[in-house]
Amino acid sequence: MDNCEVPSKKVIEFKPPVYEQRYCFVKNLVNRHGLRKIADLGFGDATLLWMLKYHRCVQYLVGVDIAARPFEWGGGRLSPGVGGYIVPRELDLTITLYRGSAVQKDSRLCGFDLITCIELIEHLDSEDLAKFPEVVFGYFSPGMVVISTPNSEFNPLFPASTFRDPDHRFEWNRTQFQTWALDVAKLYNYSVEFTGVGDPPAGAEHVGYCTQIGVFQKNIAKATESSISEPEEHVPEEHIYEVVYTTSYPSLQQSKYFRLTLSSESVKAIGLMKSRFLRGLRKREGDRVVPLGSCTPQFGLTEAQRAEIEQSPKPYSVGEKFYVPLERLIIYPKVNHLVAGSMEKLRTILAEGLLLNGDQSAVQVELVDYQTQRLFDEHLISPVLESLMEEQDEYSENYILRAVSIGQTTLVAIARDKMGRKFTSAPRQIEITRLE
DSSP, rough: OOOOEEEEEEOOOSSSOHHHHHHHHHHHHHHHHTTOOEESSSOOTHHHHHTTTTOOOOOOOEEEEOOOOGGTTTTTTOOHHHHHHHHOOOEEEEEEEEOOOOSSOGGGTTTSSSEEEEEEGGGGGGHHHHHIIIIIIIIOOOSSSEEEEEGGGGGGSSSSOOOOOOOOOOOOHHHHHHHHHHHHHTTTEEEEEEEEOOOTTTTTTGGSSSSSEEEEEOOSOOOOOOOOOOOOTTSOOOSSSSEEEEEEEEETTSSSHHHHHHHHHHHHHHHHHHHHHHOOOOOEEETEEESSSSOOSSSSSOOOHHHHTTTTTOOOOTTEEEEEHHHHHHHHHHHHHHHTOOOOHHHHHHHHHEEEOOOSEEEEEEEEOHHHHHHHHHHOOEEEEEEEEHHHHHHHEEEEESSSSSEEEEEEEEEEOTTOOOOEOEEEEEOOOOOO
16 A cells, blocks of 8 residues: 555544644744734735734734735724723734735835745746745845645545645645745745644654645844834835725823823722722821721732832821822832833823822822722721720720711720730621711
């Protein structure tokens, strides 16, 4: 029996499907190299571009397809969703789709970090295939190129062993693809490595992957940091492609969204501190009421971060106002990351949208707002703000309670004797009906 024959032709199921494996291969490559400027030639339904838009490192995505039509993309899945405005990206992202051919020269595709050609070359006739290397490797000259194409040696494993798609002009075996790729790499000063996706079933390992992949990398001593820039000066401007869709995403590089995000993260941190403040024990120090315990959230922070916050100036209240020192707020990781540790930047931006105290050392908010009142109403926190102690004699003390909201609360007295034994009184419900 010939080596390439397989006794049965059962339907082969790939998990995940081979097309997903191809896209994941590119996605992992982008993550591994931190690529920012990527073009997909023959983007089809734009699934690969859609997957890549979620990567933090990516800043510019371009798709080129001969069959691209404008009406298919308005408001589609490549557009920023609501979440993109609520939580903006760290870096800018622009997505542009062109109608055009992979063998047409357009200077807007010069100098990319990566160009992908996923299941593309087998659709080219002999004339276009001859033009393809000079356009992609010679003219566009990206840092990397990924080309995937069917491996014809795998075809006998399928029920129908002819071409996998009627539009395919050819399907190469591994030797044919690797010979072509090595010649192209040598001509245009690239190196190439071969791999693939879609493992063969047991007993047919000799046929190789279902999809063969060549990863080309430009041979330069050390690639300079990739940047989103105009084509190099020696490349003449040629705009052959037709723009069918373009969109830009909100990001923290844009002043409007940066300020909104910083204010939002600051308000969130202040809210957590205020909740802890109202739930815990407090005492008066001069005109301030300060927490006796911790006001630091128990979750979302490392032990080191929590310890650093605890060493910073504590939040406090004066009357019906609650204050959070900026020295404390800036330690919160998300806030600190946004302002890169700059106290002056934090103070300047928060002063535009929030209220600071007189010397601008702390953010001032209402102690009892709508959210706090709801917690009072649901008995999740006590409306009693502070307990002021008056010593009576050696064995007794009086406490004066000050409330900040009308509602019910429960009082429990806890005491220890000289032997250290703890005594707890029965809970007593009290109703606050009037505020002074």
